[in-house]
Amino acid sequence: MNRYPLWKYLMIAATLVIGLLYSIPNFFHPDYAVQLVPKTAQILLDPAAMQQFDTVLKAQGLAATASENDGKLSVLRFSDDTTQGKAYKALKEAVGENYVVSLNLAATTPSWLRAINASPMTLGLDLRGGVHFLMEVDMKAAVDKQLNRYDDEFRDLMRSKNIKYQGIERQGDTLLVKFPDAPSRDAADQIMREEYSTALQFTPVVASTNIQVSIAQTELLTIQKSALQQNITTLRRRINTLGVAEPVIQQQGMNRIVVQLPGVQDTAEAKRALGATSTLEFRLVDMENDPTVAKQSGKVPASSQLYQSRDGRDVLLKRKVMLTGEFIVNAMSGRDNQNGQPIVSITLNSAGAKRFSKVTGENVKKDMAVVLISNVSETQEIDGKTVLKTNQVEEVISVATIQEQLSKNFQISGLDSPQEAHELAMGLRDGALAAPVYIVEERTVGPSMGQENIEKGFNSNFWGFVAVVAFMLVYYRMFGVISSLALAVNGLFLFALLSIIGATLTLPGLAGIALTLGMAIDANVLINERIREELRAGAPPQQAIFAGYDRAWGTILDSNLTTLIAGIALFMLGSGPIKGFAVVLCLGILTSMFSAVTVSRAMVNLMYGSKSRLEKIAI
């Protein structure tokens, strides 16, 4: 009656072994480590480089306890966090030019465990310290930018097709293209529809010869998606230069980006790097008009705009934008082979190359300016609503002559110093945010606080568990031992499962584990109480055990499923730490049903199942 077939015991044994193997890595304390990654492909991580790191450390009287190097990333381990801190400083000063140096915690999982992909859970920011940002992308700005681009393209189109038009006007999120007569309008309408069949919608304005152009819903989505994607890419590049080990940069919803920087203590530096929302524009210099005259008379030609360059000169630039920074794939500073002047070499993506070669081909020997647009964003409360206010600072950072038709790869010359070239290259590389972003949520946890939270979470679990076990042993005796073992197995499974799915452990997660363990014992209490009841009603022990497990099962299932519903809702609607709690809750329910029912039954069966004349059980 109370016997499992052999395969069932074997299956349970196998799950126990798997559970044990995959939860073990969590109990190895990680090493304090410094991580080095070469900044460019030219810099090698060879034995000579490792030798160099060693020398740097020795000069400070430090030594790594172990070091690893896989050619792309080198990890130096240290005995404690003070040594780690000193080593980090020393290495950053000495080799920071060539390598991205960052603090990290290196797992100490033995190689045989790593071989089966067993690794510890990642600790959340509240447990290891660090900063969490939620950044919102200014989608309105992204759409604005696109509308300006269409504005330019329409003008080009009309000009090239010789269609008369009176002007293009911005009206909210639409463009109003004005025509002098119906034939021009109809001609333009046909051409524009052909050119932008899916992206734009054209509506003739009643009682006039104008056309209203609006962006189609699908195109709007595409614009937003690509703005988000480009921003994520840019943020990732910027964070890489910050030197953060294991950063998380993720999309959240339609217009938000989550950035998590574990171990970062100087949040000010991180904020500056992330918040610097600069974009670039290449524009032609208006060479027909004199900027000085324009400034003095205040009469700036309609197609141009007056700027001040970095060195204080006035420049008149055409309004039309030749190219924006988002097309730049790479930018490197260097020196011209012929005259040794500082230059910046730029690489464009294919779409950018196509555009750029067309406009530069038409404008050889003319001057071109690079305009850096920095957005200083801040949120303000107006009428109880948070509103983003962006102040744009536009600056001409360089003016150079277009020597020939430019394409995918080209150079900017006319720079004053190698330093300027270096900064421009960096700005071009990292400054290409498609739309401004601003921080809407920040959560920073200091490193000491993280350690404290681990202890608090651990202690809550440990002492709670001890108290529950003590009670179960006294109250249910042998069945208390079995229930307690089942509870321990539940904890083991939960840990293993969380490690296998690569969950991030947070303080709410630890609270979730404690709560799950407290609730999991319910199943065993239900079973034990049922068995007692059957015994009281006069059933023989074997019969009582059988009936106890059998009848309690339905109740266990019902009560766990209702908690599971709450867990799933929490997971769907929760954010960040709440999600962690929800994951633990849901998984804990699943593991507890298995451990409390199947595993504890296996123990009972092993212990009593073979005894044909069982007189008494200790419950």
Added chain:
Amino acid sequence: MLEFFHFTKSIPFMRYGKITTATSLATFLFSVFALAFYGLNLGVDFTGGTVMEVRYAQAAPLDTIREAIKATGYHEVAVQNFGSTQDVLIRLPLKEGVSSAQVSEQIMGVLKTSTPDVALSKVDFVGGQVGQELYENGGLALILVAAGIIIYLAFRFEWRFAVSAAIANLHDIVIILGLFAFFQWQFDLTVLAGVLAVLGYSVNESVVVFDRIRENIRTMRDETIPDIIDSAITTTMSRTIITHLATQTMVTSMLWFGGEALHNFALALTIGIMFGIYSSVLVAAPLLLLFGLKREHMLPKESEKIEGMNADGSVV
């Protein structure tokens, strides 16, 4: 055999139905009153704003800190100790015209100039929009959980059970919220998680009793419904108390060792567990009677009878 609760006879819970219903109604109304009159003390998660936790090497000079921060233009600042005299909690509302990201930097700068021995332990900044969303999602989660549970129970039992359980448990939630409002304990995201967990957890309780009622309806052919309910509650009593004791042990451990971060979460769970016992036994069951539960509601219909089934519904 160690037993705390061994009743040879059913306790006539249903006879006290009027008293328990009146008690429930009173606590419920008190909670609604507290919620309406005091309102929840919403944390920065929901209202938006900045909360900083800083640690001083010595006892923190609260007045100096307050003055220093006020001097920078934050007039509605709350500065208080928490945990120890060295730990200080600074709460700043969202402020018009001030860039969100710089708040914590600015405050740390001010604090460091007066006392260099201060370290930042924690910063939470939540923008107004995000706070609003978290608040709305929280409410939505509450509704979703309640609806999910009602549907599940209606499917597994019968609508009377589903509605009774839902009312009993929402009554728990309202009491938790009411107590948080009355004592002005801070209500933040973790507390919300606790409240939702309670919702799932205390339904357990009702389910266990309901399961037994269903079983008793099939086996106790000659008893009246109130007697059946009394018997079900009495027989599950022991399990109810012990289970809650175990869960509460873990929660107490959290209250004890979990520190500030888990304190209110554990508090919400404690209230939830206490009232969970009460409501599932003494609110849900009388409601069943109120909704007119009859034996026929739980017995399989004629057409559903399985061939060879015994009178008690079992198939042997």
